[in-house]
Amino acid sequence: MLNVSKNQHRWKMSLDENNHRALQGAAETLAWTWKADMKTPKSYPLNTEDAFSRIKERIRDSQHPSRSRTERKLSKLPPPPPPPKRLSELIHERTVSAVYEDQNAGRYRDALKSAARGDYAAFRKILNAIGQAHDIDYFGPGVAPKPRIHFLHRNLIEIADLLGLSDLKHEGIVEFMDDLCPCRRTHRPDAIRKLRKRWAAKSDSKS
16 A cells, blocks of 8 residues: 555656646546536536636646736737638637547547548548537537547646646556546556547647
């Protein structure tokens, strides 16, 4: 038992004081929001999505403390755009990417490459994501479909990357998941390895 305890929470040793503060209460918040979302399991987990967004924002703020709250608000409230003249102005591609990756096993960027090579199945999946993204952008996140693909684990891996934990071995990320994930399932190194490989460089796919 002593050996097990000695090896727990190794990921925390990689964090500086600011990132430690940014994660305070994260596990409790995620547990509460996930429990609330699971009361309507067929709906999109809006509470947990909001919690993930706030945690990521706190981490970014901890890494750039000079960025003021006013600057953040202004950056999120651009002036209204002019009427669209082309599809790219009507649909936010970040929403398309998020919907695609919530609903399919793989990255949006890779689906675009497959579609360009004539993969009709990939093209159809992108079209489906565009239709859902339109509804989300114009009617709000309440119409978003329930995620099919590793919603909790994918967001936690993104948080681990923001924290600079991407160099940890898979066992270290498993401990990170065990500490923060509200799914209450066993996290196995092999499954985490496959998920990390699948979502490696995900941020690049949004550029």
